Amino acid sequence: MTKITAKSVALAAGVSPSxxxxxxxxxxxxxxxxxxxxxxxAAELGYHGPDPAGRALRSGRAGAIGVLMTxxxxxxxxxxxxxxxxxxxxEELTDGEVGILLLPRPRRRCNAPRSTPSRACASKAPRRRWRLLWPAGSPS
Known part of the structure; x- marks a missing residue:
């Protein structure tokens, strides 16, 4: 079964893909x-509209702000x-139709020898509990 695209809908409807x-x-x-x-x-052929992932790739916008959790x-x-x-x-992102993506960060492993007290590894832990990832090209 071939994938139904905008081009195949255009051919069947006698119009241009645009x-x-x-x-x-x-x-x-x-x-x-x-x-x-x-x-x-389109409904007859089973075409459900443009693919959001394809749109994101073409526009360079993901529609989400990532928050990297430590x-x-x-x-x-x-x-x-x-x-x-x-x-x-x-609240700030509501009007811009942008979502929030929470990303867990894998725990860091302490590279200290086993004989080192556990508090030495704890001192190397990150102090911030989250980081904001802003997509490139987004308005500031």
Whole structure:
């Protein structure tokens, strides 16, 4: 079974691939009749619209801000400062249709010899409990 693409929908509907794209992304660019015909053909073929992953690759925007946790992700839901930070971040990102991605960072292993007291390894632990990853090219 071949994958149904915007190009195959365009061939079946007798329109250009850009018209298929406009039917999903910019409906005001098409007449209602043409848009309805494209969507009907797409539904008949089983085409569900543009792939969000492909759109992210083409635009260079992931639609998410990553927060790298230096502890387990459950820390973000138990520490009052982390909760406040994430709540504020979520409020700021709401209008921009950007999500938050929590990423757990693997625990560092202490390279000290086994005879070294455990507090020596603890002193090498990171002090910050989270880091903000801002996508390249995003507005600051």
């Amino acid at each position: 018209s298929v794209s406009n039917a999903y992304n910019r409906p005001d660019q098409l007449s209602a009749d043409v848009r309805e015909r494209i969507l009907a053909v 502890q387990h992700n459950s820390y973000a839901f138990s520490d009052p400062y982390a909760i406040g930070f994430l709540r504020g971040l979520a």
